[in-house]
Amino acid sequence: xxxxxxxxxxxxxxxxxxxxxxxxxxxxxxxxxxxxxxxxxxxxxxxxxxxxxxxxxxxxxxxxxxxxxxxxxxxxxxxxxxxxxxxxxxxxxxxxxxxxxxxxxxxxxxxxxxxxxxxxxxxxxxxxxxxxxxxxxxxxxxxxxxxxxxxxxxxxxxxxxxxxxxxxxxxxxxxxxxxxxxxxxxxxxxxxxxxxx
Amino acid sequence: xxxxxxxxxxxxxxxxxxxxxxxxxxxxxxxxxxxxxxxxxxxxxxxxxxxxxxxxxxxxxxxxxxxxxxxxxxxxxxxxxxxxxxxxxxxxxxxxxxxxxxxxxxxxxxxxxxxxxxxxxxxxxxxxxxxxxxxxxxxxxxxxxxxxxxxxxxxxxxxxxxxxxxxxxxxxxxxxxxxxxxxxxxxxxxxxxxxxxxxxxxxx
Numbered sequence: 001x002x003x004x005x006x007x008x009x010x011x012x013x014x015x016x017x018x019x020x021x022x023x024x025x026x027x028x029x030x031x032x033x034x035x036x037x038x039x040x041x042x043x044x045x046x047x048x049x050x051x052x053x054x055x056x057x058x059x060x061x062x063x064x065x066x067x068x069x070x071x072x073x074x075x076x077x078x079x080x081x082x083x084x085x086x087x088x089x090x091x092x093x094x095x096x097x098x099x100x101x102x103x104x105x106x107x108x109x110x111x112x113x114x115x116x117x118x119x120x121x122x123x124x125x126x127x128x129x130x131x132x133x134x135x136x137x138x139x140x141x142x143x144x145x146x147x148x149x150x151x152x153x154x155x156x157x158x159x160x161x162x163x164x165x166x167x168x169x170x171x172x173x174x175x176x177x178x179x180x181x182x183x184x185x186x187x188x189x190x191x192x193x194x195x196x197x
Numbered sequence: 198x199x200x201x202x203x204x205x206x207x208x209x210x211x212x213x214x215x216x217x218x219x220x221x222x223x224x225x226x227x228x229x230x231x232x233x234x235x236x237x238x239x240x241x242x243x244x245x246x247x248x249x250x251x252x253x254x255x256x257x258x259x260x261x262x263x264x265x266x267x268x269x270x271x272x273x274x275x276x277x278x279x280x281x282x283x284x285x286x287x288x289x290x291x292x293x294x295x296x297x298x299x300x301x302x303x304x305x306x307x308x309x310x311x312x313x314x315x316x317x318x319x320x321x322x323x324x325x326x327x328x329x330x331x332x333x334x335x336x337x338x339x340x341x342x343x344x345x346x347x348x349x350x351x352x353x354x355x356x357x358x359x360x361x362x363x364x365x366x367x368x369x370x371x372x373x374x375x376x377x378x379x380x381x382x383x384x385x386x387x388x389x390x391x392x393x394x395x396x397x398x399x400x401x
Binding site: 034059061062063064065066067070071074075078081085086089090092096170173174 | 200204212219222238241319367
């Protein structure tokens with residue numbers, strides 16, 4: 001039981017995919033212009049991660065080693081396409097703001113990385129837990145990043161106005177702001193980790 | 198089950214099987230979502246029309262038609278009628294002059310040429326700069342940048358180009374594209390209005 005719990009929390013703090021493993025930087029920097037965008041991207045990736053981890057761990061003996069990467073990519077890409085179509089049908093506003101980045105989940109290193117490093121060697125249960133944990137860590141990091149950028153850039157958090165938009169620093173909503181905020185977040189996480197030890 | 202060996206036959210079989218299963222799954226989901234996706238897009242357009250024209254009781258989406266403007270492109274026009282009398286016109290206009298990609302706007306006019314409202318349907322402008330256009334040009338507290346309820350005076354242009362509208366700070370290109378889209382919409386609007394008055398003349 002404690003082993004399963006370990007797998008679950010591993011992705012959230014100790015091996016947070018964004019802040020510790022530094023995987024999946026493209027969607028991290030690209031989609032976090034607001035908290036809700038970061039959250040949406042995180043949830044979509046989490047869904048793909050859980051499904052692909054589960055399916056790949058079920059099929060791990062059926063897939064010969066030499067063709068495992070193409071097989072993983074096919075499985076991941078189909079789940080991404082499913083997410084894209086469902087989002088377009090039932091959540092059009094979210095689809096509009098994330099549309100461009102959804103297909104990019106296919107090549108997100110986190111998904112392929114967890115498939116390769118974890119799901120292809122572990123049981124379906126622990127693979128699913130790993131997917132949930134990693135997805136939660138990814139969502140958490142993206143939401144925090146998005147919230148900070150939104151706050152400094154436009155004076156809002158989750159579209160709730162804190163101070164007038166005119167005082168915002170537009171830089172934070174643009175690409176440089178993503179790098180700056182991400183850098184500081186990594187510094188904070190590293191600091192916390194070293195003081196713990 | 199033992200792990201399959203990487204022999205040619207095994208690799209072929211496994212990849213082929215996975216592909217077939219996945220293809221079936223995708224086909225099912227596509228069929229399932231086809232209708233809702235169409236509905237969502239239609240709904241969005243109808244909401245946009247409702248936003249931009251005065252009250253109407255016909256179905257503009259059903260009475261839509263296309264108008265050719267001077268540069269040869271065709272814009273879709275949605276006439277809004279109240280008891281069969283034309284009260285406003287929504288024009289789905291676009292421009293390719295934006296900062297990144299096409300901008301599509303639903304622009305609404307009433308019959309005497311006043312811009313009633315507009316709604317940005319699609320754009321890929323920079324967040325925080327050009328992406329502000331939905332709010333920027335419809336802020337009633339800032340008359341220099343507001344286009345809502347402005348009577349058309351052939352000077353709907355950004356100030357840098359001799360017009361009288363304040364461009365979005367640091368997003369002049371987007372602002373130019375926005376007024377370009379509006380001007381194109383107005384051109385289509387003029388044609389419709391002229392046709393309509395001619396029709397009424399001949400009916401008399």
